[in-house]
Each structure stands twice: as C-alpha cells, then as structure tokens.
Amino acid sequence: ILNVEQSPQSLHVQEGDSTNFTCSFPSSNFYALHWYRWETAKSPEALFVMTLNGDEKKKGRISATLNTKEGYSYLYIKGSQPEDSATYLCAFKYAAGNKLTFGGGTRVLVKP
Amino acid sequence: GAGVSQSPRYKVTKRGQDVALRCDPISGHVSLYWYRQALGQGPEFLTYFNYEAQQDKSGLPNDRFSAERPEGSISTLTIQRTEQRDSAMYRCASSLVAGGPTGELFFGEGSRLTVL
DSSP states (O other), X not given: OOOOEEEOSEEEEETTOOEEEEEEOOOTTOOEEEEEEEOTTSOOEEEEEEOSTTOEXXXXXXXXXEETTTTEEEEEESSOOGGXXXXXXXXXXXXXXXXXXXXXXXXXXXXX | OOSOEEEOSEEEEOTTOOXXXXXXXXXXXXXXXXXXXXXXXXXXXXXXXXXXXXXXXXXXXXXXXXXXXXXXXXXXXXXXXXXXXXXXXXXXEEESSSSOTTOOOEEOOOEEEEEO
C-alpha cells in the first residue's frame, strides 16, 4: 500500500500572503511526483510533473520543490490571490507504467 | 475530442441495479485511468489501461466492479448490483504516454453516481 500524505488538510490564507504545504511519499523506488489543482465543480488540472531530486518548477506565482531522498515535495504560493483558492493534489508514481496514487489534497482558501 | 468526455454526468439508480459509466479519452492517448472520488477527498485509484490491456485493477473494491477498453479508446466502468456505498463521483483520466514519468493526466468532468 502506497501512502501519499498531504498536510495540512486545509488552510486559510490572507490575500497577499505567501503559503506552502507538503506532500510526503515513499522515498524508495521513486519515479515521478505530480501536482494538480482542483477547483470545486471542475476537474483536476496538472500543475507540475517532477522527476529529479532537487527539481524546482514554477508557474506564475506557484512553485514546487522535490526531495526524493527524504520523500517530500513542497508547493509554494507567493502573494496568494482569491483565484488561488482550490484543492491542491499531489500524486506519486513509483515505477514505470505503474499507477498514479493521489494524496488527500490540501484545500486552500484565500480570504480577501 | 478536445477533452476527456464522460457520460452520463449524473446517474441516479436504485439499489441492486447495474450501471455503466462511459469514458471517451483524448484522441491518441494511450493510458486511461478510472478513479473514484468522495466529497472533499483525493481521487482513489480503481484501475488503468494501456491501450486495450488492463494493467492494474487492484483498486476495484470487489467483483461487482469491472472495466473494459476493448479497442484501446472508449472505456466502460460497470458496477453490478449497486449498493448505496457505491455512491460517489467516478472520474476518468487519460494520458498521452504509457509508463513515462511525464504522463500528466487529463481528467474528465466525472460521472456522479447516486444509489438510492
């Protein structure tokens, strides 16, 4: 059983503040780590796919880092805006061709 | 099509009835995944296909659940003798590549199943 844990489960952020949250995954047999953004009543959409230890990815005000040796990834939101309110899901793949296992998500609410 | 299409979007059925949920992936996408998602939770893996071959069905809860993708394109998830605990959002996703690390998933809008 693969355990992909995300913390915290939810957080409230004041508009303009920066925030970050964590995805933890098994550090052995790592293959890829995905981040998805999921707005209520919509479908999850891919943000990043990360494969190498030390990877950093950035899309606008959102960025992610990856530590495969210790089994965690951080997602950062800089200068949060109300439109950043969503659930952020990470998903782990441990071998080529294997399934993508999702964590429970971190629900972010940005208050104006 | 332009995106992953799922039908029906909403299905209400009585306990004991069979239901079939359909997924039409993005044209040319090799991998097709089925997930189940409870309200406020992350997607729970059910099964996935590369082309027409079912690669992993370890997430199917029991033998009432089955899936097929006979021609490597459209897939059907079938739930026999539905129970109230089967009520959930069923999401399909497809990926261009099979097995590669960079195969991001493109999700459909889901089929909301309610079993009365």
